[in-house]
Amino acid sequence: MLSNLATRDVETLLHPYTNLDAHRSTGPLVLERGEGVFVYDTAGKPYIEGMSGLWCTALGYSNDELAEAARAQMGRLPFGHLFSGRSHDPAIELAEVLKGLMPVPTSKVFFTSSGSEANDTQVKLTWYYNNALGRPRKKKIIGRQRGYHGVTVATASLTGLPANHADWDLPLPGFLHTACPHHYRFAQSGESERAFSERLAGELEALILREDPETVAAFIAEPVMGAGGAIVPPEGYFEAVQAVLANYDVRFIADEVICGFGRLGTWFGSEALGARPDTISFAKAVTSGYVPLGGVSVDEPLYEAMLAESRKLGTFGHGTTYSGHPVACAVALKTIEIYRRERIVEGVAAKAPHFQARLSRLAEHDIVGEARGIGLIGGLEIVADKASRAQYEPKAGVAARCVAFAQGEGLIVRFLAGDRVAVCPPLIITEAEIDALFDRLARALDRTR
Numbered sequence: 001m002l003s004n005l006a007t008r009d010v011e012t013l014l015h016p017y018t019n020l021d022a023h024r025s026t027g028p029l030v031l032e033r034g035e036g037v038f039v040y041d042t043a044g045k046p047y048i049e050g051m052s053g054l055w056c057t058a059l060g061y062s063n064d065e066l067a068e069a070a071r072a073q074m075g076r077l078p079f080g081h082l083f084s085g086r087s088h089d090p091a092i093e094l095a096e097v098l099k100g101l102m103p104v105p106t107s108k109v110f111f112t113s114s115g116s117e118a119n120d121t122q123v124k125l126t127w128y129y130n131n132a133l134g135r136p137r138k139k140k141i142i143g144r145q146r147g148y149h150g151v152t153v154a155t156a157s158l159t160g161l162p163a164n165h166a167d168w169d170l171p172l173p174g175f176l177h178t179a180c181p182h183h184y185r186f187a188q189s190g191e192s193e194r195a196f197s198e199r200l201a202g203e204l205e206a207l208i209l210r211e212d213p214e215t216v217a218a219f220i221a222e223p224v225m226g227a228g229g230a231i232v233p234p235e236g237y238f239e240a241v242q243a244v245l246a247n248y249d250v251r252f253i254a255d256e257v258i259c260g261f262g263r264l265g266t267w268f269g270s271e272a273l274g275a276r277p278d279t280i281s282f283a284k285a286v287t288s289g290y291v292p293l294g295g296v297s298v299d300e301p302l303y304e305a306m307l308a309e310s311r312k313l314g315t316f317g318h319g320t321t322y323s324g325h326p327v328a329c330a331v332a333l334k335t336i337e338i339y340r341r342e343r344i345v346e347g348v349a350a351k352a353p354h355f356q357a358r359l360s361r362l363a364e365h366d367i368v369g370e371a372r373g374i375g376l377i378g379g380l381e382i383v384a385d386k387a388s389r390a391q392y393e394p395k396a397g398v399a400a401r402c403v404a405f406a407q408g409e410g411l412i413v414r415f416l417a418g419d420r421v422a423v424c425p426p427l428i429i430t431e432a433e434i435d436a437l438f439d440r441l442a443r444a445l446d447r448t449r
């Protein structure tokens with residue numbers, strides 16, 4: 001029997017990434033408030049928010065300083081845009097701060113309101129850039145199977161997950177996918193991580209050659225794949241891939257929407273994994289998820305090309321009403337100030353060994369084939385048989401059941417397609433809370449067995 005609020009939800013809301021049929025009977029989990037790493041439902045039951053909302057609430061819930069930063073900016077200049085050369089100080093200041101933080105050569109910062117818009121902007125800038133350079137054939141973009149980059153028509157095309165393509169008439173032509181760097185699932189018997197990385201780089205090169213390098217413009221990758229299964233790349237992966245990209249003048253876009261701002265114990269995931277991208281997309285933890293904000297870094301050659309186009313066309317024809325929204329920028333500035341002042345990124349690096357040790361212990365469980373992670377992100381691969389690594393029938397919904405049992409235990413973790421469970425708690429989590437999280441997850445796995 002659904003509560004009044006739950007019934008109203010079922011009658012009115014179309015939920016993203018939800019089994020709409022199951023939702024009619026199970027109804028929603030309605031949350032009312034949050035505090036630290038905990039959220040509370042309408043009955044007052046606490047849950048450890050083991051997913052930071054959607055990989056974003058890095059500073060946890062009810063951070064008064066962030067709320068005050070938003071309130072103060074709303075009281076001062078609640079809206080301002082950047083069109084036609086207009087500006088405001090929160091956007092200018094934030095762009096300055098980000099230029100100093102991002103591990104890529106950055107001439108300018110372009111703001112969006114989400115990760116999807118950031119990656120969509122990357123696609124458009126890639127195309128525009130190559131037109132500006134007089135290379136109209138160099139337009140194809142390579143993503144990876146199981147990669148996740150958003151839901152717009154272009155970014156769902158970059159994404160390599162079946163649910164984003166099937167019956168959506170996607171991917172669009174010109175969007176290609178290379179192999180997923182998941183050693184546990186796709187390495188050949190006895191293949192080392194390095195050998196696997198070299199093989200995948202070889203496959204990427206073969207794809208570029210097959211398509212004709214003159215037509216391939218960019219490659220996009222998350223440092224650690226999030227929605228595809230919390231997949232940490234094998235040793236030497238980015239090194240091998242970058243060598244291929246450099247040979248064929250293919251730009252490297254790092255999608256730092258999850259890994260950016262401390263998740264791996266470094267400011268950006270690229271730094272932890274030896275990736276040297278040309279440009280970065282960011283979102284989520286830039287505001288600790290408190291208000292929507294995303295963006296991309298623009299390097300000097302790209303900017304020069306935009307400048308030339310502007311001289312020719314009279315304007316840079318891209319941007320949304322909320323690009324560089326002052327409230328979002330003010331909250332981002334405060335978020336980054338807190339990351340620095342509280343040494344949040346260093347804190348992640350210090351807590352990560354404990355988090356990863358507790359995560360690894362779950363691999364002892366019968367139905368866990370692999371427990372992998374880095375920093376404060378982890379993934380479990382649920383298997384029917386550990387020796388053969390065989391998976392359950394998708395219809396059995398075993399990982400989804402584990403997530404439901406976790407909820408019963410007072411823990412929110414996320415089910416990912418392919419029978420995977422992701423964990424990605426707020427960066428402020430304490431060691432005692434990490435223990436409570438994994439105790440609850442272990443009990444949920446026991447019940448799933």
Ligand code: PLP
Binds near residue numbers: 055113116148255283
């Ligand atoms: N890129 C990555 C790596 C993501 O994880 C996500 C969202 O989870 C996106 C892009 C899309 O961001 P948004 O949902 O803000 O559009």
